[in-house]
Amino acid sequence: MPYETDYTNQGFTKVGTRVNRPDGVDKVTGRAKYGADANAAGQLVGRVLRSPHAHALITKIDTSKAEKLPGVKAVLTGKDFPDLTGGNRGLMDILENCMARGRALYDGHAVAAVAAIDADTANKALKLIKVTYKQLAHVTDVDEAIKPGAPIIHDWVRTAGVTPAPTTASNVAQRSEFGHGDVDAGLAQADVIIEKSFKTEQTHQGYIEPHACLATLGPDGSGELWVTTQGHFTFRNVCASLLGLEVAKLKVTSSEIGGGFGGKTHVWTEPVALQLSRKANRPVKLVMSRDEVFRATGPTSSTSVDVKIGAKRNGKITAATAELRYQSGAFPGMWAMFGAMTSFACYDLKNVKSVGFDVLVNRPKVAAYRAPSAPMAAFAVESVVDMLAAELGMDAVDFRIKNAAKKGTKASYGPVYGPIGIGPTLDAVKNHPHMKRKLGKNQGRGVACGFWFNFGGQTCTDLNIGVDGSVNLTVGTVDVGGSRASLALIAAEELGIDYEQVRVTIGDTNSLGHNDTTEGSRGTFSSGMATIFAARNAVDVLKQRAAATWDIPVEQVIWEAGEARAKGRQNNNLPPLSLKEIAAKSPRTGGPIAGHNEVVADGAGVSFASHMCDVEVDPETGATKILRYTVVQDAGKAIHPDYVEGQFQGGAAQGIGWALNEEYIYGDDGRLQNAGFLDYRIPVCSDLPFIDTQILEIPNPNHPYGVRGVGETSIVPPLAAIGNAVSNAVGVRMTHVPMSPPRILNAIETAKE
Amino acid sequence: MRFESPTTTKAAATLLASESGIAHVLAGGTDLLVRMKMGAIEPDLIVDIKRIESLRTLKVAAAGVQIGAAVPAVRLSESEKLRNLWPGVVEAANLIGSDQIQGRCTVVGNLCNASPAADSVPALIAAGAKALVVGPKGKRRVAVEKVVLGPGRTSLARDEFIEAVVLPARTGKSADAYLRFTPRTEMDIAVVSAAINLTLSRGIVQSAKVVLGAVAPTAVVVPAAAKALIGSKLDDAALDKMVAACRAACNPIDDKRGTIEYRTKVAGVMARRAALIAYERAGGSK
Numbered sequence A: 001m002p003y004e005t006d007y008t009n010q011g012f013t014k015v016g017t018r019v020n021r022p023d024g025v026d027k028v029t030g031r032a033k034y035g036a037d038a039n040a041a042g043q044l045v046g047r048v049l050r051s052p053h054a055h056a057l058i059t060k061i062d063t064s065k066a067e068k069l070p071g072v073k074a075v076l077t078g079k080d081f082p083d084l085t086g087g088n089r090g091l092m093d094i095l096e097n098c099m100a101r102g103r104a105l106y107d108g109h110a111v112a113a114v115a116a117i118d119a120d121t122a123n124k125a126l127k128l129i130k131v132t133y134k135q136l137a138h139v140t141d142v143d144e145a146i147k148p149g150a151p152i153i154h155d156w157v158r159t160a161g162v163t164p165a166p167t168t169a170s171n172v173a174q175r176s177e178f179g180h181g182d183v184d185a186g187l188a189q190a191d192v193i194i195e196k197s198f199k200t201e202q203t204h205q206g207y208i209e210p211h212a213c214l215a216t217l218g219p220d221g222s223g224e225l226w227v228t229t230q231g232h233f234t235f236r237n238v239c240a241s242l243l244g245l246e247v248a249k250l251k252v253t254s255s256e257i258g259g260g261f262g263g264k265t266h267v268w269t270e271p272v273a274l275q276l277s278r279k280a281n282r283p284v285k286l287v288m289s290r291d292e293v294f295r296a297t298g299p300t301s302s303t304s305v306d307v308k309i310g311a312k313r314n315g316k317i318t319a320a321t322a323e324l325r326y327q328s329g330a331f332p333g334m335w336a337m338f339g340a341m342t343s344f345a346c347y348d349l350k351n352v353k354s355v356g357f358d359v360l361v362n363r364p365k366v367a368a369y370r371a372p373s374a375p376m377a378a379f380a381v382e383s384v385v386d387m388l389a390a391e392l393g394m395d396a397v398d399f400r401i402k403n404a405a406k407k408g409t410k411a412s413y414g415p416v417y418g419p420i421g422i423g424p425t426l427d428a429v430k431n432h433p434h435m436k437r438k439l440g441k442n443q444g445r446g447v448a449c450g451f452w453f454n455f456g457g458q459t460c461t462d463l464n465i466g467v468d469g470s471v472n473l474t475v476g477t478v479d480v481g482g483s484r485a486s487l488a489l490i491a492a493e494e495l496g497i498d499y500e501q502v503r504v505t506i507g508d509t510n511s512l513g514h515n516d517t518t519e520g521s522r523g524t525f526s527s528g529m530a531t532i533f534a535a536r537n538a539v540d541v542l543k544q545r546a547a548a549t550w551d552i553p554v555e556q557v558i559w560e561a562g563e564a565r566a567k568g569r570q571n572n573n574l575p576p577l578s579l580k581e582i583a584a585k586s587p588r589t590g591g592p593i594a595g596h597n598e599v600v601a602d603g604a605g606v607s608f609a610s611h612m613c614d615v616e617v618d619p620e621t622g623a624t625k626i627l628r629y630t631v632v633q634d635a636g637k638a639i640h641p642d643y644v645e646g647q648f649q650g651g652a653a654q655g656i657g658w659a660l661n662e663e664y665i666y667g668d669d670g671r672l673q674n675a676g677f678l679d680y681r682i683p684v685c686s687d688l689p690f691i692d693t694q695i696l697e698i699p700n701p702n703h704p705y706g707v708r709g710v711g712e713t714s715i716v717p718p719l720a721a722i723g724n725a726v727s728n729a730v731g732v733r734m735t736h737v738p739m740s741p742p743r744i745l746n747a748i749e750t751a752k753e
Numbered sequence B: 001m002r003f004e005s006p007t008t009t010k011a012a013a014t015l016l017a018s019e020s021g022i023a024h025v026l027a028g029g030t031d032l033l034v035r036m037k038m039g040a041i042e043p044d045l046i047v048d049i050k051r052i053e054s055l056r057t058l059k060v061a062a063a064g065v066q067i068g069a070a071v072p073a074v075r076l077s078e079s080e081k082l083r084n085l086w087p088g089v090v091e092a093a094n095l096i097g098s099d100q101i102q103g104r105c106t107v108v109g110n111l112c113n114a115s116p117a118a119d120s121v122p123a124l125i126a127a128g129a130k131a132l133v134v135g136p137k138g139k140r141r142v143a144v145e146k147v148v149l150g151p152g153r154t155s156l157a158r159d160e161f162i163e164a165v166v167l168p169a170r171t172g173k174s175a176d177a178y179l180r181f182t183p184r185t186e187m188d189i190a191v192v193s194a195a196i197n198l199t200l201s202r203g204i205v206q207s208a209k210v211v212l213g214a215v216a217p218t219a220v221v222v223p224a225a226a227k228a229l230i231g232s233k234l235d236d237a238a239l240d241k242m243v244a245a246c247r248a249a250c251n252p253i254d255d256k257r258g259t260i261e262y263r264t265k266v267a268g269v270m271a272r273r274a275a276l277i278a279y280e281r282a283g284g285s286k
């Protein structure tokens, strides 16, 4: 039975409280089991041999010596992965990324793998594999890759999205355009026009837990995979397709996850581990080293963006346009498209156009990173917005308020907005005490806005009530940031029972129907919706059991405060039946009581945030210190405010690292030079101030509680907010992220000349 | 791989001398274990020196300081006397890694690892520290700046190791200071650094030693910079001259951690700031 998804302004007793998370004790005591914590009898150690070259033909791989080494149980190369993709290019890209097929496409690309009885033997075996390479010309920079004469990454790629369809190969995999109105006409009306180009370097999500799995696959084609992932159902489907398995015969269990942020939405070594297991007929455990995580998983794009915005003297924007070039690594992606879609989403614009170019380079395949592609577009656009406000002599917040999108605005990427929070977050920023802090010498303040779509997707949830009245809620989204606590609160709210009575389990792929990957800020939105409905489904059963017990029609039973109550004067003699009482009698009233729901959770509400930050820049070294940072974001409804704030703070912290220091550094040889946490600098505690948060609640009309996703938007504004703050502090416009000390010092010195 | 933990320096020296393969001394292990884990080295013998009582001693007196090769960096900061005598050496040792790292790592390990960016090395050199080297033929004493030959290379023979470093007697109004530049506030590696040791008389610099780190294959002693300070009260002209001398002495590389230009510029900035701190600590006022 379908349940109503519309927002109803219901009151809450549990939702909105700050209860302890159920997985907290496990996590602080070390009892929680992560990707590398599972072991099986007779397991082998899997290791992957990776290309040291940015681009090379693999003319020969000699594995004979490795195979002869005692203790080696399986050796694989690209030849061991027959093409079962049926012409599906997307699947083939995944397969080719997992294991090179005749050509190494980036430094770190897998070319062979071994399974051996221990790590020493596996490492020795890797050294015995002799790969003969013929190096090819390579390109790693996004702008270089689209120049005529650049080495072509794939000769089969024709730029999609242009007419007429091109006939020659290009590194531009896709062109995508969004907007409406007439930009040229709009610019002609402008009193002031600002045009500027920006670059951002490639960053990695930097999750602390490396990829790890334990794979078992027998000759009968049935197997199990224990893995750290954001989407075990997706992993199952993809691995099954690549390896020719039936979906139902591969059971995938998601471990606890030590961070993913989008990087654990794709398979990397899992199909390799399964194939090694099939060949060796033993379980194989494969854990990536940090070096492998950096070189061979999916960082986000490096970008190059041009923005042009015009406005009237009165502060009204007349037209805005952007060209966005995003590299997607060695395989086509849709990352520039997301950049183009999000770039102007915060504003109400008559004339707007954004064009994205997805560009292939010899770098690892780009994956999602928290609101993928939006931060870079926001950096460019929000920088120009700031410059425009300054040029017009307007306050940067007032200028944004004047042009902010609102209910009824046609978004630059197409749809018409419902109730949204960009205006209210800007009002909150304007009135925040942070705004009144006096700035000292070498200090600057920056503000920026950010937008993200959010996603709903396929969801399936089970709720089982034990005979003692305790409740087991099984969901198929992974707990990446406290969702078990939020979902238990929702179940407790619906059933009218204590939060502690609910235990939430992340179900494996054989215990629930398909659940989409935990991405697009969907965990609490979609599993929350399915939990509400599963609980309501269980309440229907509870009411039936009470009706049967009382021998009255079920229509006369209502569910209130955790008990069945009989309505009507004729039922006055019937005392209420609590959930516990009904559960205790369930063996004799029809058996176990359960609720179930499967839903495509459409209508994820868009989400907006405004950030402000104060920085101090050392003019002699170019070092930036973040003095104060404030996040204001619309959560729709904060089910568990702590974890909403945690998401706000986490996004800001990652954004600060990205803005100031994080970057992939490639040498002229196309090799990654900083594949480790020493030289890939994510911030440490002492680099960050306390990150202040303010939650706004503008209900999403398409969720019973008004929930919007909150996980991603918080990383969208930081690059721009910090860029604006640093530029204001040093008096020079910063156009290249990260704004590392050498870049800032260089900008200061160049401006002096 | 063999792992030995002898209890005397003699036994340690014998073990090292009789190993035909690759032998490594293990102090805190914060470099050695990382390199082993990375697969950069595969030793045949590891000699853990932490069981040798004499190497675990830290002697602090105005007449001289001895820091045993197995003394973890955290113990330096725990000694108030040492902090007062050699604040620059202590602050350098306390920049290594983090609290966890400092609970294990040693300044001798820092020296023997021979990284151009090692934090305690410029401070030890500025302090005029000597290394006590033990080998099969007995002991020798060598200035710290003579230990490191280049990145990852020392002047120690394969059967020698360092027992301790000693700092000279402290006289008059003296103080040292160490500053490094890192993009992060901690858990980072010096992009450039400067150590300065000064002795004053009536506010005038009598003697000085200026040492730069991470601007050349080894730490660089800059006599011209010291000369610029001697006889001054650290007025701007003297400081400018010192900064220019420092920049002229830089011979850095362009790499992922910094450019030649940036390192050269910031070396001067660090040296100027360190000089002012040392001056104030020594009782000078401006």
Ligand SMILES: Cc1cc2nc3c(=O)[nH]c(=O)nc-3n(C[C@H](O)[C@H](O)[C@H](O)COP(=O)(O)OP(=O)(O)OC[C@H]3O[C@@H](n4cnc5c(N)ncnc54)[C@H](O)[C@@H]3O)c2cc1C
Pocket (backbone or CB within 6 Å): B024, B025, B026, B027, B028, B029, B030, B031, B032, B033, B034, B049, B069, B095, B096, B097, B098, B101, B104, B105, B106, B107, B108, B109, B110, B111, B112, B113, B117, B118, B119, B120, B156, B160, B161, B162, B163, B187, B188, B189, B190
């Ligand atoms: C997370 C992290 C952060 C770090 N941060 C910094 C930093 O900020 N600044 C910095 O300078 N370093 C840093 N380091 C490097 C390292 O911690 C220091 O170099 C430390 O001082 C090494 O001391 P140790 O006792 O651990 O040396 P070990 O690892 O035990 O030894 C280092 C090397 O010296 C040799 N050796 C050790 N003792 C002797 C001896 N008595 N005689 C002869 N040879 C010897 C060993 O064989 C080995 O080759 C960091 C390391 C890590 C892991």
